[in-house]
Amino acid sequence: xxxxxxxxxxxxxxxxxxxxxxxxxxxxxxxxxxxxVYNGELFTAEEHVDRFYVSAEKIRMTIPxxxxxxxxxxxxxxxxxxxxxxxxxxxxxxxxxARNHVFPGDEVKPVLTGNTKENPRPVANxxxxxxxxxxxxxxxxxxxxxxxxxxxxxxxxxxxxxxxxYEAILHRGETVTxxxxxxxxxxxxxxxxxxxxxxxxxxxxxxxxxxxxxAEIGLPVKEEAMTKAxxxxxxxxxxxxxxxxxxxxxxxxxxVFGGGKPGDWTRKLQVQFDTKIPKGIRA
Ligand code: DCS
Numbered sequence: 001x002x003x004x005x006x007x008x009x010x011x012x013x014x015x016x017x018x019x020x021x022x023x024x025x026x027x028x029x030x031x032x033x034x035x036x037v038y039n040g041e042l043f044t045a046e047e048h049v050d051r052f053y054v055s056a057e058k059i060r061m062t063i064p065x066x067x068x069x070x071x072x073x074x075x076x077x078x079x080x081x082x083x084x085x086x087x088x089x090x091x092x093x094x095x096x097x098a099r100n101h102v103f104p105g106d107e108v109k110p111v112l113t114g115n116t117k118e119n120p121r122p123v124a125n126x127x128x129x130x131x132x133x134x135x136x137x138x139x140x141x142x143x144x145x146x147x148x149x150x151x152x153x154x155x156x157x158x159x160x161x162x163x164x165x166y167e168a169i170l171h172r173g174e175t176v177t178x179x180x181x182x183x184x185x186x187x188x189x190x191x192x193x194x195x196x197x198x199x200x201x202x203x204x205x206x207x208x209x210x211x212x213x214x215a216e217i218g219l220p221v222k223e224e225a226m227t228k229a230x231x232x233x234x235x236x237x238x239x240x241x242x243x244x245x246x247x248x249x250x251x252x253x254x255x256v257f258g259g260g261k262p263g264d265w266t267r268k269l270q271v272q273f274d275t276k277i278p279k280g281i282r283a
Pocket of ligand 1: 034153178179180181182183201202203204205206207240241242243
């Protein structure tokens with residue numbers, strides 16, 4: 001039996017009822033988060049919950065629960081579902097009301113749902129690296145919001161998959177922004193480059209951990225955008241996200257990095273990242 005989060009309760013999956021007039025369903029009018037669980041423990045939950053509230057605020061939605069309450073619910077859900085290593089997904093929509101673009105009145109309450117998934121760490125990718133491909137970034141201009149509107153990301157990821165690639169590296173004109181569901185980094189002559197945390201990217205929680213890890217291993221970071229040509233000339237390229245952690249990219253559209261093997265700095269970042277992971281209450 002599996003349990004879901006539904007507003008302020010943990011219920012059996014089949015008890016969750018979603019209204020077809022929900023604005024999440026009709027407009028993608030909501031925000032979400034994905035939090036990794038290692039050995040039964042949530043990783044960087046504080047940062048994810050904080051970003052959830054910030055995303056909601058940016059779309060002028062008030063989450064009707066305290067952060068403490070939400071933390072409590074997420075922990076309960078992970079416990080109930082006995083998640084070992086996997087993730088929690090949760091989202092909130094502006095609620096259900098007769099379809100109208102304009103915000104509904106106060107009588108319409110936001111709808112919070114969530115679930116967990118057992119999902120092993122993609123260790124083969126960490127070891128062997130993955131391929132990526134450039135895709136034009138046609139998303140909106142508020143990519144700093146973790147919005148439920150993911151059509152731009154969906155189309156880019158699908159294109160990448162059809163080209164046999166793990167991820168789409170998005171670019172606006174010549175400027176590389178981020179991955180379709182990840183952040184992108186290049187390392188050149190011992191400096192790590194990644195797009196600044198502005199409205200063109202989501203400031204990944206993993207990105208923030210990686211920036212800390214880089215400082216700890218003596219790898220200088222420049223939060224500067226790369227052009228496509230600069231990215232192709234990097235010594236090492238990395239993709240990161242909650243589920244991808246520190247994944248080396250060894251090929252982009254036929255350009256091979258490091259002889260097709262993860263580079264030394266990438267390895268060091270992976271090792272440093274591992275030191276942050278909860279060893280877990282069930283380990
Ligand atoms: N950029 C985009 C567009 C993302 O969707 C994500 C995460 C990231 C960057 C990386 O952010 P985190 O490091 O905080 O995960 N996307 C989530 C998703 O949709 N599935 O897994 C992670």
